[in-house]
Amino acid sequence: MHQIRAAALLLALTAMTLRAAVPESSDLHGTARAGTHSAPNVVVWLDAPNAAPSATRRTVVLDQRNLDFWPKVLVVRVGTTVDFPNNDRVFHNVFSFRDGKIFDLGMYPVGALKHVTFDRAGLSRIFCNIHPGMAAYVMAVDSALFAVSDQSGAFTIAEVPLGAYQYHAWRAGAAQLAGRWSSTDAAPLTIAWP
Numbered sequence: 001m002h003q004i005r006a007a008a009l010l011l012a013l014t015a016m017t018l019r020a021a022v023p024e025s026s027d028l029h030g031t032a033r034a035g036t037h038s039a040p041n042v043v044v045w046l047d048a049p050n051a052a053p054s055a056t057r058r059t060v061v062l063d064q065r066n067l068d069f070w071p072k073v074l075v076v077r078v079g080t081t082v083d084f085p086n087n088d089r090v091f092h093n094v095f096s097f098r099d100g101k102i103f104d105l106g107m108y109p110v111g112a113l114k115h116v117t118f119d120r121a122g123l124s125r126i127f128c129n130i131h132p133g134m135a136a137y138v139m140a141v142d143s144a145l146f147a148v149s150d151q152s153g154a155f156t157i158a159e160v161p162l163g164a165y166q167y168h169a170w171r172a173g174a175a176q177l178a179g180r181w182s183s184t185d186a187a188p189l190t191i192a193w194p
């Protein structure tokens with residue numbers, strides 16, 4: 001009796017191992033260029049409106065430090081609450097008035113923390129009322145599959161469920177690009193503005 005039970009357990013474990021060995025997702029690697037230059041701070045996302053809501057509430061931060069925002073370009077899923085801490089040595093007054101999420105956090109001191117929930121898709125331009133040189137972008141997308149390119153223009157969208165997708169690419173001051181990408185594509189995705 002014990003042997004039968006042990007054999008059944010072994011079979012079940014083998015089946016689990018086999019299932020785990022078949023990939024259900026892959027990482028999308030790519031690079032972004034503008035003309036002959038690599039393009040940092042490019043937002044890339046895949047249409048995936050039916051994706052399950054993320055299980056964990058990730059803390060997303062748009063920091064204020066040294067009279068600047070960091071990062072300069074942030075991409076979040078629609079509905080994400082972004083923290084706007086003042087980690088500087090002076091007051092700031094963060095606001096967005098043109099597109100996307102409209103808000104004005106008012107003047108707030110060093111050490112204070114405010115939040116904004118980006119509850120609809122689109123681009124928000126973030127400024128500071130006191131320091132005209134401070135600017136950042138928050139792109140809210142109806143997808144959990146997104147990335148921002150690094151200084152070399154490289155980006156990775158991790159754990160993309162296998163399939164074919166429409167992708168979108170945005171960078172400041174340029175027309176938005178779109179195209180098709182499939183997890184069966186062997187080559188890295190190249191996004192290029194002329």
Ligand SMILES: [Cu+2]
Pocket residue numbers: 067091092093128129130131134
């Ligand atoms: Cu400021």
